Amino acid sequence: MAGCCDPRGCQELFGPRFARHLASRYRRRGLDATAARIVGLVARHGVDGASVLEVGGGVGDLQLELLRRGAAHATNLELVDAYEPEARRLAAAAGVSGRVTRRLVDIAADPESVPAADVVVLNRVVCCYPDYERLLAAAADHARRLLVFSHPPRNAVSRALVSATNAGFRVRGRSFRNFTHPPAAMVAVVEARGLHASYDERGRLWRVVGLTRAAG
Numbered sequence: 001m002a003g004c005c006d007p008r009g010c011q012e013l014f015g016p017r018f019a020r021h022l023a024s025r026y027r028r029r030g031l032d033a034t035a036a037r038i039v040g041l042v043a044r045h046g047v048d049g050a051s052v053l054e055v056g057g058g059v060g061d062l063q064l065e066l067l068r069r070g071a072a073h074a075t076n077l078e079l080v081d082a083y084e085p086e087a088r089r090l091a092a093a094a095g096v097s098g099r100v101t102r103r104l105v106d107i108a109a110d111p112e113s114v115p116a117a118d119v120v121v122l123n124r125v126v127c128c129y130p131d132y133e134r135l136l137a138a139a140a141d142h143a144r145r146l147l148v149f150s151h152p153p154r155n156a157v158s159r160a161l162v163s164a165t166n167a168g169f170r171v172r173g174r175s176f177r178n179f180t181h182p183p184a185a186m187v188a189v190v191e192a193r194g195l196h197a198s199y200d201e202r203g204r205l206w207r208v209v210g211l212t213r214a215a216g
């Protein structure tokens with residue numbers, strides 16, 4: 001199955017142009033609605049002094065906002081390096097370069113190489129990754145307090161849209177694919193690793209799910 005398990009799939013789509021687009025949109029308008037909802041949710045759970053691990057954080061805009069709200073440190077994991085110049089510029093402009101670590105690693109394939117964090121975030125990432133069980137299980141195992149992820153709804157409309165988009169990728173010879181994984185099964189994977197779903201909000205396009213680990 002093609003997708004981001006095969007980083008070539010992601011490299012085809014998430015290149016320097018996409019990175020410049022994300023960075024310029026963030027400079028002009030700040031976070032988009034879904035990222036802002038995630039930041040709000042994390043802040044409500046308490047972000048002061050927290051370590052943040054963001055999987056597939058792109059140019060790092062979401063984590064910059066968490067650092068602004070008091071997070072101590074953010075680690076970004078990516079599969080592609082195209083974001084790095086823009087991410088460095090944004091972190092420098094925010095004055096937080098020393099509090100950001102950026103790594104190229106697939107946490108699903110190499111979970112042991114990644115330290116745990118208080119808060120783990122995946123925004124619009126599970127829909128790029130074929131093996132959601134492996135990805136979310138690894139992300140959950142790294143979340144000491146809170147895991148938040150966003151995903152597209154799974155209904156007739158979203159499935160038709162994703163099929164049409166994937167058909168377009170196929171015709172153009174691209175290996176990248178989008179996925180509408182089953183929402184309840186994604187939550188079940190994380191709950192099986194000891195977290196409990198405490199938040200599930202349907203936005204216009206993206207659902208945001210938050211799962212907490214009981215202190216112990």
Ligand SMILES: C[S@@+](CC[C@H](N)C(=O)[O-])C[C@H]1O[C@@H](n2cnc3c(N)ncnc32)[C@H](O)[C@@H]1O
Nearest residue numbers: 004010014056057058077078079106123124125
């Ligand atoms: C649609 S983009 C979203 C970028 C950013 N989170 C945003 O919302 O602007 C998905 C990103 O997830 C990354 N990604 C997918 N699977 C990943 C994995 N297993 N580990 C790290 N990054 C991953 C891709 O490289 C891509 O940059």
